[in-house]
Amino acid sequence: MSSLKFLALASLVTTAAVAAETAKPDAETMKRGQAVYTRTCLACHQPTGMGLPPVFPPLAGSEWIAKGASIAVRNITNGMMGPVTVKGVTYNGMMPPVTGVTDKDIADVVTYVNNSCGNTGPVVTDADVAGIKKKYADRKTPWTAAEYETDGQ
Ligand code: HEC
Structure with missing residues (x-):
């Protein structure tokens, strides 16, 4: 391959990678996620994602959302329990596991939260969700912020 062809190919690959990283969810995904x-x-995080301090923490502008979909x-x-600081306020509550949702539902809702209420984040697929669930399949109890501090992904 000539070096010119190689360069052209390399730049195409880079462009594709950047496009994937910055891809915005389509309207249908956002509608399903909403x-x-x-x-x-x-009911807890409120219509605007602002939560209800000091009981329910916000998802809008949350540093935990920004850490990644996991x-x-x-x-x-x-679920999640124990002290967690979100946007400077410390909460110490309990989020029960959310039941009755498919991997697709979870992918859609996390994509929605990532891209609403002023947040900007990645599109999450049901394959991503299945991979995360598989990685932590042995987990039976609620997560804590302390664990997320050391193992965000
Ligand atoms: C019954 C109330 C309740 C429901 C329903 C609920 N949460 Fe939570 N959520 C909480 C509470 C309380 C905490 C804080 C837990 C703690 O103190 O450790 C929390 C924490 C969080 C956090 C980490 C802290 C933050 O503010 O970013 C995320 C992310 C989150 N919830 C996402 C969700 C998503 C997405 C859904 C819906 C699929 C959901 N929650 C449904 C009550 C709830």
């Missing part, structure tokens, strides 16, 4: 949010998160997926699967 429906799951309304059904399974809204935390939200693990919270949904096993």
